[in-house]
Amino acid sequence: MTSALRLSENGFKVELFEAAPQPGGRTRSFIDKKSGEWCDNGPHLLNGAYLATERLLDDCQASGHVTWQSSLKLTLWEKQRQYFSLNPSGKLPFPLALLLAVKSMPGHSWRSALAMLRLNRAMNSNTCAGHSVATLLKHCEIPAELVRDMIEPICLGAMNESIRTADASTFARVLSESFASKKTARLGWFNAPLQQALIGPLVTTASRMGVTIHTSHPVHSLQGEGNGVIMDGEAFDAAVIALPVYASNRLLGENTAYETRAITNVHLWYDNHPGLPEPFIGGIGTLGQWFFDVSAQMGQLKSDVRHLCAVISAVEENNIDSHQLADQISHELAKLCGIDQEPTHSRIVCEKRATVLVRSGYPKAVIRNIVDASESPVPGELPATIEFAVQRGEKAARSIKKLFT
Numbered sequence: 001m002t003s004a005l006r007l008s009e010n011g012f013k014v015e016l017f018e019a020a021p022q023p024g025g026r027t028r029s030f031i032d033k034k035s036g037e038w039c040d041n042g043p044h045l046l047n048g049a050y051l052a053t054e055r056l057l058d059d060c061q062a063s064g065h066v067t068w069q070s071s072l073k074l075t076l077w078e079k080q081r082q083y084f085s086l087n088p089s090g091k092l093p094f095p096l097a098l099l100l101a102v103k104s105m106p107g108h109s110w111r112s113a114l115a116m117l118r119l120n121r122a123m124n125s126n127t128c129a130g131h132s133v134a135t136l137l138k139h140c141e142i143p144a145e146l147v148r149d150m151i152e153p154i155c156l157g158a159m160n161e162s163i164r165t166a167d168a169s170t171f172a173r174v175l176s177e178s179f180a181s182k183k184t185a186r187l188g189w190f191n192a193p194l195q196q197a198l199i200g201p202l203v204t205t206a207s208r209m210g211v212t213i214h215t216s217h218p219v220h221s222l223q224g225e226g227n228g229v230i231m232d233g234e235a236f237d238a239a240v241i242a243l244p245v246y247a248s249n250r251l252l253g254e255n256t257a258y259e260t261r262a263i264t265n266v267h268l269w270y271d272n273h274p275g276l277p278e279p280f281i282g283g284i285g286t287l288g289q290w291f292f293d294v295s296a297q298m299g300q301l302k303s304d305v306r307h308l309c310a311v312i313s314a315v316e317e318n319n320i321d322s323h324q325l326a327d328q329i330s331h332e333l334a335k336l337c338g339i340d341q342e343p344t345h346s347r348i349v350c351e352k353r354a355t356v357l358v359r360s361g362y363p364k365a366v367i368r369n370i371v372d373a374s375e376s377p378v379p380g381e382l383p384a385t386i387e388f389a390v391q392r393g394e395k396a397a398r399s400i401k402k403l404f405t
Ligand SMILES: Cc1cc2nc3c(=O)[nH]c(=O)nc-3n(C[C@H](O)[C@H](O)[C@H](O)COP(=O)(O)OP(=O)(O)OC[C@H]3O[C@@H](n4cnc5c(N)ncnc54)[C@H](O)[C@@H]3O)c2cc1C
Pocket: 017, 018, 019, 020, 023, 024, 025, 026, 027, 041, 042, 043, 044, 045, 046, 217, 218, 219, 220, 242, 243, 244, 247, 263, 265, 351, 353, 354, 355, 374, 375, 384, 385, 386, 387, 389
């Protein structure tokens, strides 16, 4: 969608082919039949370093669909310490405020703040290349409490991978871009379902700019031919592929092994429930890693129905039965919300290939007039996120532009 928009802005005539009946891909919404509500496959968080995404939303008159924190507040919950937050003061220079905020979390001291400084120094040197986050943390002697309360939750949330195997140079990039300033460190969430907040505005803008969108139209074949490309027997000047990697593999006749991880989203609906004390909360020592008050995020607090969702990232094997999973999450939410109430219903959305993991050696196919913009992050690039998707789309549009100027 980004590529289509950026190309049509530059005067290209663009046709977009989408296999599904609706555009949206991994940022999609559906109607939950029991509540009659729009429900996203899973909650999506943004941060202030998502500059390309902000620009795109702005260009589609959709920037108001993201609610931004005024400054970073990361609220966590653990059985012993209950609620506590990482909440750097807005009055001090951001790096100092962050160190003091880390030091002040229960169970932390100057030991954690000094460890942050060591980590920062290592990230700015060449220490990360070829290593996992766990190796980097060991090298910097990062104490276990900092790993448990900050590093592991951020790594799971941003990279959908455990610190044991996540790539250190990409993680360093995430930390340095996200924690560059008070503005970049803040978090944001869509205040309407993805269909209305993101996909609808993109489709409307693209259509207004003359992009023809063909839905329920899977592309089966694509080859370079002469000065152009042939797609399912039809001739075009050029093509951008922006598919899940398994579909790109098929289309390009490749068999690259891409490593992916699942994300499980446990949606629960309650009647007359007080909800969470914050729009989202990180769980320490809980099965749910992030808990979202979807109704609060969407500003739907007048209704009697409360929609909460727990996210479990980096799922390698899902051998827990869905009833047990919903029960366990509902039990954890009872503790987080201080009220033991049965949900009216639940729904589990497991995205099996939610993201492609950062790995070296993914080919960056350049076939004349075919630009592959599919998600295949290599070390040092951003992990698989909305921002990475938007940046890939912009880069692909620039490559196509270059071909014709
Ligand atoms: C549950 C979940 C939670 C996430 N949370 C976050 C988050 O909090 N923050 C964040 O930034 N990112 C998050 N992500 C990651 C983010 O959603 C993805 O990285 C991003 O949406 C990828 O976009 P894409 O356009 O590259 O791919 P996709 O969204 O997968 O789009 C590819 C499209 O290609 C279509 N297609 C497939 N085959 C064909 C074919 N043969 N012909 C035509 N079309 C085809 C598909 O139908 C699809 O619409 C999350 C992802 C998931 C699944």
